[in-house]
Amino acid sequence: MTDLLRLSGVHTHIGRYHILQGIDLAVPQGQVTMLLGRNGAGKTTTLRTIMGLWQASSGEISLAGERIESRATPDIARLGVGYVPESMAVFSDLTVKENLVLAARDGPLDDAQLDWIFGFFPALRRFWLSRAGSLSGGQKQMLSIARAIIEPRKLLLIDEPTKGLAPAIVMALIECLKEIKREGATILLVEQNFFAARELGDNVLVMDNGTIVHRGEMAALAADVPLQERLLGLSLEAHQ
Amino acid sequence: MTELAANDPLPKPKRDIAPVLLPIAVALVMIPLIGSPSTWLTLTAASLAMGMMIFIMASGLTLVFGLMDVLNFGHGAFIAVGAYVATLVLAPFAASIQADSLWMNLAVLAPAALLSMAVSGALGLVVERVLILPVYGQHLKQILMTTGGLIVAEQTLYALWGPQIIPMPLPASLRGSFILGDVAIAKYRVLAMLIGLAIFIAIQLVLNRTKLGLLIRAGVENREMVEALGYRIRRLFLGVFMTGSALAGLGGVMWALYREQVHASMSDDLTVLIFIVVIIGGLGSIGGCFIGAILVAMVANYGGFLVPKLALVSNILLMVAILMWRPRGLYAVTSR
Numbered sequence: 001m002t003d004l005l006r007l008s009g010v011h012t013h014i015g016r017y018h019i020l021q022g023i024d025l026a027v028p029q030g031q032v033t034m035l036l037g038r039n040g041a042g043k044t045t046t047l048r049t050i051m052g053l054w055q056a057s058s059g060e061i062s063l064a065g066e067r068i069e070s071r072a073t074p075d076i077a078r079l080g081v082g083y084v085p086e087s088m089a090v091f092s093d094l095t096v097k098e099n100l101v102l103a104a105r106d107g108p109l110d111d112a113q114l115d116w117i118f119g120f121f122p123a124l125r126r127f128w129l130s131r132a133g134s135l136s137g138g139q140k141q142m143l144s145i146a147r148a149i150i151e152p153r154k155l156l157l158i159d160e161p162t163k164g165l166a167p168a169i170v171m172a173l174i175e176c177l178k179e180i181k182r183e184g185a186t187i188l189l190v191e192q193n194f195f196a197a198r199e200l201g202d203n204v205l206v207m208d209n210g211t212i213v214h215r216g217e218m219a220a221l222a223a224d225v226p227l228q229e230r231l232l233g234l235s236l237e238a239h240q
Numbered sequence: 241m242t243e244l245a246a247n248d249p250l251p252k253p254k255r256d257i258a259p260v261l262l263p264i265a266v267a268l269v270m271i272p273l274i275g276s277p278s279t280w281l282t283l284t285a286a287s288l289a290m291g292m293m294i295f296i297m298a299s300g301l302t303l304v305f306g307l308m309d310v311l312n313f314g315h316g317a318f319i320a321v322g323a324y325v326a327t328l329v330l331a332p333f334a335a336s337i338q339a340d341s342l343w344m345n346l347a348v349l350a351p352a353a354l355l356s357m358a359v360s361g362a363l364g365l366v367v368e369r370v371l372i373l374p375v376y377g378q379h380l381k382q383i384l385m386t387t388g389g390l391i392v393a394e395q396t397l398y399a400l401w402g403p404q405i406i407p408m409p410l411p412a413s414l415r416g417s418f419i420l421g422d423v424a425i426a427k428y429r430v431l432a433m434l435i436g437l438a439i440f441i442a443i444q445l446v447l448n449r450t451k452l453g454l455l456i457r458a459g460v461e462n463r464e465m466v467e468a469l470g471y472r473i474r475r476l477f478l479g480v481f482m483t484g485s486a487l488a489g490l491g492g493v494m495w496a497l498y499r500e501q502v503h504a505s506m507s508d509d510l511t512v513l514i515f516i517v518v519i520i521g522g523l524g525s526i527g528g529c530f531i532g533a534i535l536v537a538m539v540a541n542y543g544g545f546l547v548p549k550l551a552l553v554s555n556i557l558l559m560v561a562i563l564m565w566r567p568r569g570l571y572a573v574t575s576r
Contacts, residue, residue, distance in 0.1 A: 105470045
């Protein structure tokens with residue numbers, strides 16, 4: 001399995017804070033790689049650094065063999081990277097349709113792609129002309145993910161999609177992400193919800209204090225309760 | 241608040257019409273206070289015309305503020321430069337301007353206005369590249385740079401044209417008033433209203449019916465996410481800045497014709513009004529800017545008639561009142 005994304009010795013400073021302290025990681029093509037860790041471990045900073053929203057102070061980031069650490073965010077997006085931020089960041093003054101029209105950068109909305117998305121998220125079809133700001137939290141998350149997959153992307157960076165959502169909506173999102181995974185997408189997924197991580201992840205990276213402290217297969221971590229407790233402070237059972 | 245399930249019907253979105261009703265309410269309240277219906281109509285028409293001119297000058301600034309988070313204290317320079325450029329075109333064609341033919345007047349006035357917009361827009365390009373680009377995200381430096389730019393622009397105008405006030409007479413066909421019974425409404429004010437309204441509609445169409453407009457609206461709300469979708473928002477910034485500068489130039493021409501004079505410091509008082517309009521309208525909101533401009537003009541006209549001694553502070557009082565009601569302006573678009 002080839003690696004689509006590679007980070008080597010990546011450091012990121014935000015103001016005087018040294019957040020990422022030499023990250024080395026690889027995201028294999030066509031797999032879901034989970035990025036886990038306690039609050040403040042540096043997971044969101046890792047995604048934002050890959051996306052170019054925060055500049056890496058040093059180190060190398062390559063996408064499909066192409067160096068991207070010095071590129072501007074729009075250029076990285078145009079290489080085929082979709083980003084779903086933790087805050088969802090839907091444009092609340094725009095309608096659902098307008099949010100997706102903007103996300104479909106290179107042309108009009110593709111009907112077949114829209115039908116595929118509506119299959120996961122029927123609510124988006126119903127509220128097509130409603131302002132995104134009037135959607136519920138779960139619906140906003142659906143829109144945020146739909147925006148990232150409205151066009152084919154090489155890599156999806158998704159930051160805590162289940163955060164703050166009702167359990168039923170979490171299950172629907174997990175099913176959606178499973179379907180995207182079956183379509184062959186490559187995903188780097190930050191998640192605090194260990195249940196969702198176990199359901200979706202092929203591989204896992206665990207972060208602490210700005211470094212990767214564990215890498216391996218998700219199934220192996222899911223089966224090793226003492227390791228979960230050591231790395232994350234909680235076991236999988238605590239999430240059930 | 242109860243979380244909606246995916247298939248629950250959405251509550252109908254509330255249309256926030258209170259700010260739209262505000263100028264209407266102010267105008268109605270003024271009828272008994274002013275007493276004479278003809279005076280009230282004249283003052284209302286004057287308010288609408290003045291409001292439209294202020295809107296034209298402020299609309300660019302509100303987008304620059306909202307989209308780019310740039311405090312451009314030099315916006316007034318584009319107003320003055322626009323007015324001076326118009327004098328260059330109008331002076332050699334004084335005979336056409338004073339001819340009693342609307343078409344001959346417009347044949348000179350329209351190119352003068354277009355040239356003013358082009359020069360102000362080009363100046364906007366230079367200002368954005370030279371003064372603003374190095375200080376994006378640094379408000380204090382933006383204030384220093386743009387205020388410095390304004391001073392340099394004013395002194396350059398003094399050096400080129402001299403300190404004297406330059407007359408800029410209204411074209412002959414725009415002098416006088418339309419008389420409706422006891423009411424006299426100046427022809428130029430009607431033209432100013434029509435141009436302001438046309439620009440407002442044009443901006444709304446661009447913002448709501450085009451992808452460029454979607455990008456601007458999205459950029460006002462969340463620049464970072466627009467970039468994460470693959471759009472180079474800096475180019476959009478530049479386009480918006482140039483458009484805002486060009487509109488300020490047009491506003492300068494219209495204001496100079498309204499006052500029938502041009503001088504290098506003509507924008508000093510206007511800049512205060514424009515900032516008040518942008519703040520009470522809500523940063524980045526064209527609709528808020530439109531209503532804010534009308535309110536500011538109403539307060540100036542009705543207030544100047546009823547309580548002349550309050551004229552100097554009336555708009556500050558209006559701003560305080562609006563911000564106490566809606567701390568982020570009439571229509572909050574950004575979270576700033």
